[in-house]
Amino acid sequence: xxxxxxxxxxxxxxxxxxxxxxxxxxxxxxxxxxxxxxxxxxxxxxxxxxxxxxxxxxxxxxxxxxxxxxxxxxxxxxxxxxxxxxxxxxxxxxxxxxxxxxxxxxxxxxxxxxxxxxxxxxxxxxxxxxxxxxxxxxxxxxxxxxxxxxxxxxxxxxxxxxxxxxxxxxxxxxxxxxxxxxxxxxxxxxxxxxxxxxxxxxxxxxxxxxxxxxxxxxxxxxxxxxxxxxxxxxxxxxxxxxxxxxxxxxxxxxxxxxxxxxxxxxxxxxxxxxxxxxxxxxxxxxxxxxxxxxxxxxxxxxxxxxxxxxxxxxxxxxxxxxxxxxxxxxxxxxxxxxxxxxxxxxx
Ligand code: NAD
Ligand code: IPM
Ligand code: MN
Numbered sequence: 001x002x003x004x005x006x007x008x009x010x011x012x013x014x015x016x017x018x019x020x021x022x023x024x025x026x027x028x029x030x031x032x033x034x035x036x037x038x039x040x041x042x043x044x045x046x047x048x049x050x051x052x053x054x055x056x057x058x059x060x061x062x063x064x065x066x067x068x069x070x071x072x073x074x075x076x077x078x079x080x081x082x083x084x085x086x087x088x089x090x091x092x093x094x095x096x097x098x099x100x101x102x103x104x105x106x107x108x109x110x111x112x113x114x115x116x117x118x119x120x121x122x123x124x125x126x127x128x129x130x131x132x133x134x135x136x137x138x139x140x141x142x143x144x145x146x147x148x149x150x151x152x153x154x155x156x157x158x159x160x161x162x163x164x165x166x167x168x169x170x171x172x173x174x175x176x177x178x179x180x181x182x183x184x185x186x187x188x189x190x191x192x193x194x195x196x197x198x199x200x201x202x203x204x205x206x207x208x209x210x211x212x213x214x215x216x217x218x219x220x221x222x223x224x225x226x227x228x229x230x231x232x233x234x235x236x237x238x239x240x241x242x243x244x245x246x247x248x249x250x251x252x253x254x255x256x257x258x259x260x261x262x263x264x265x266x267x268x269x270x271x272x273x274x275x276x277x278x279x280x281x282x283x284x285x286x287x288x289x290x291x292x293x294x295x296x297x298x299x300x301x302x303x304x305x306x307x308x309x310x311x312x313x314x315x316x317x318x319x320x321x322x323x324x325x326x327x328x329x330x331x332x333x334x335x336x337x338x339x340x341x342x343x344x345x346x347x
Contacts, residue, residue, distance in 0.1 A: 001033065002034070003033075004306055005035075006035040006038070006068070006069060007037075007039075007068040008070075009042050009069070009071065010043075011043045011073040011280065012045075012073050013282045013285035014280060014281045014284060014334075015070070015071025015280055017071075018290050020292075021338025021341075023069075024342045026299050026302075026303075028345040029303070029311045029314055029345045038065070042054060042073070044073075044075035053085075053087045054086060054091060059090070059094055067272055067274070067305060068091075068273035068274070069273075069295075070091075070273055071280075071295065072276065072279045073087050074282075076282050092130050096269060097131065097263035098131045098264075098265070098266070099128075099265075100127075100239070101126075101128075102128055102249070103124070103260060104122060104232075104249030104253050104259070105119075105123050107253075107254065107320050107324070109326065110323050110326075114252055117229065117230075122230075123233075124232040124233055125172055125176070127169040127237070127242075129162070129237065129238050130239060130264075131161060131239075133156065133239030134154070134155040135239045139153040155193055155238070157192075159196065159200065162197055163200050163204065165236060166197070166236055170205070170211055176234065178233040179210055180212050180214070180233035181201075181214075181233070182214045182215065182235050182236075183197055183201050183213070184221045185197050185217070186217055187215075187217070188217060193238065198215070201236075214231075216231075218241045221241075225245065250277055257278065260276060260300070260301055261276065261301070262274045262275075262305060274298040274299065274301050274302040275298055276297075277294060289331075289333065290334050293341075297316070299315060300315040300316045300319070317344075319341055322340055
């Protein structure tokens with residue numbers, strides 16, 4: 001039997017609530033697989049206690065793991081950005097998660113706010129760049145607090161970073177039936193970064209004659225997500241645009257409670273990290289009403305990543321079956337949903 005080292009970072013707010021259900025399903029599907037779990041108490045409580053977000057020693061321990069499952073981080077009692085940058089983004093950057101993989105898929109029976117769309121219309125994969133763009137923290141503030149304060153926040157885009165994420169997106173596109181890749185950017189205004197993405201896309205496209213490509217400005221893309229989601233199959237986009245359009249993607253595909261993601265290091269030089277797209281939802285934390293489905297689907301992505309495709313398919317099928325009947329269930333608590341999906345997985 002195979003043993004996998006799994007780091008678990010439950011985090012803040014609803015993070016621990018949804019992670020518990022993800023682990024429940026993981027246990028149900030494991031079979032011959034054994035997960036050697038290590039839980040890390042990172043997040044708001046740790047920061048309040050020690051001032052630490054992601055200490056070097058913990059980062060080095062994380063590097064020794066095979067894969068990471070994260071709930072969410074961020075809390076109203078901690079200055080905004082402290083945990084987001086110090087913990088989440090630090091992990092993504094240090095572990096070289098240059099692909100932030102975010103499927104946007106409407107499952108059968110799930111209600112979408114869009115009129116007249118079917119499951120065929122909303123089935124895309126957003127390949128969001130994960131280590132560059134406006135997220136690097138390059139920039140600063142001058143004359144803070146004065147009327148002449150200047151805040152800059154640079155977008156960093158390297159030929160190396162852009163090429164590797166675009167290559168990954170072509171591979172994803174080539175593996176899908178429609179084989180269509182759309183670059184989403186804003187090259188009419190962000191001319192330096194947009195032009196770099198465009199040129200690299202054109203160059204790499206020559207190696208993938210079977211993949212058709214298109215370009216869409218990000219503002220128009222938000223419109224088409226709502227008016228014509230079928231336009232999109234695979235999208236490759238910068239870190240910030242990818243953040244924004246995947247919340248929109250979640251909304252059109254049945255809600256943020258269903259949206260899964262993976263922070264992937266495709267070169268496997270460090271463990272990848274799987275997490276729901278949503279945050280710590282302080283507005284509903286502790287109320288047992290967080291939907292754990294996004295985390296459970298992230299667990300399926302995790303299983304795929306470690307080469308356990310059969311187990312991943314079983315989890316996806318259990319989720320899909322649960323979603324198809326969900327309308328009939330009425331209100332269910334976080335753990336009731338987790339129990340139901342875990343039961344389908346084992347039975
Ligand atoms: P959020 O995703 O936490 O919440 C947005 C809305 O969606 C809220 O009304 C919330 O109740 C609802 N929601 C989220 N997840 C849900 C679920 N599983 N089931 C049902 N409803 C759900 O985003 P926010 O309010 O903008 O941010 C809250 C905090 O989370 C902030 O500190 C933010 O920085 C952080 N955050 C963290 C991550 C992450 O760890 N990956 C992602 C996004 C936001
Ligand atoms: C997400 C979140 C994060 C992001 C924040 C919390 C840093 O919104 O995972 O989508 O912007 O990437
Ligand atoms: Mn986000």
